[in-house]
Amino acid sequence: MTDDPVLSELRARIDELDAALIRLMGERFEVTRKVGAHKREVGLPPADPAREEVQIARLRLLAEEADLDPTFSEKLLRLIIDEVIRDYARTGGTPGGSAP
Amino acid sequence: MTDDPVLSELRARIDELDAALIRLMGERFEVTRKVGAHKREVGLPPADPAREEVQIARLRLLAEEADLDPTFSEKLLRLIIDEVIRDYARTGGTPGGSAP
Numbered sequence: 001m002t003d004d005p006v007l008s009e010l011r012a013r014i015d016e017l018d019a020a021l022i023r024l025m026g027e028r029f030e031v032t033r034k035v036g037a038h039k040r041e042v043g044l045p046p047a048d049p050a051r052e053e054v055q056i057a058r059l060r061l062l063a064e065e066a067d068l069d070p071t072f073s074e075k076l077l078r079l080i081i082d083e084v085i086r087d088y089a090r091t092g093g094t095p096g097g098s099a100p
Numbered sequence: 101m102t103d104d105p106v107l108s109e110l111r112a113r114i115d116e117l118d119a120a121l122i123r124l125m126g127e128r129f130e131v132t133r134k135v136g137a138h139k140r141e142v143g144l145p146p147a148d149p150a151r152e153e154v155q156i157a158r159l160r161l162l163a164e165e166a167d168l169d170p171t172f173s174e175k176l177l178r179l180i181i182d183e184v185i186r187d188y189a190r191t192g193g194t195p196g197g198s199a200p
Contacts (some may be wrong), residue, residue: 002148002151007135007138007139010131010134010138017124018128021125022173023166024121024124025121025166026166027117027166028114029167030167031110035114042104062119066122066127068125068129069187073122076125076179
């Protein structure tokens with residue numbers, strides 16, 4: 001793709017990071033599906049606002065430490081939470097929950 | 101937060117995954133910043149549509165393998181690419197590039 005060795009090396013690193021990011025994201029949805037299934041089994045409500053609040057505060061801190069732009073990390077977090085809700089509804093739950 | 105040991109363990113795993121995701125995301129922007137700086141140094145244009153095309157196709161495949169919802173992975177990818185462009189402009193480049 002490029003004859004520039006510096007660029008090639010940096011791009012190889014980006015590709016590695018992307019693969020790891022996608023893998024971890026997939027694993028995260030596996031776990032949230034287990035949470036959803038478990039909650040249905042024991043009759044817990046899908047949403048847990050207290051947990052969600054702690055989680056968001058923690059992620060904000062981590063994002064700051066990783067020098068991510070706050071607007072970007074908000075959007076990222078929102079995207080993941082929305083997908084967890086959609087995924088929960090898709091896999092047999094009733095929509096309305098926000099933090100399985 | 102919860103007395104349910106199953107839920108506690110799954111949530112601990114989610115927290116670990118989130119920390120890893122944020123860390124990798126931070127590292128990814130470090131690398132794209134280096135790409136931007138290098139391109140400015142050697143006079144390469146910020147955007148490289150051919151590279152971007154290959155990258156998107158590869159990420160789609162990885163997302164499929166990780167069993168991610170295609171709509172979700174499209175949005176995730178778009179979010180990251182947009183942030184790379186914003187970050188490139190912010191760190192001294194001229195906007196308009198899409199895949200440093």
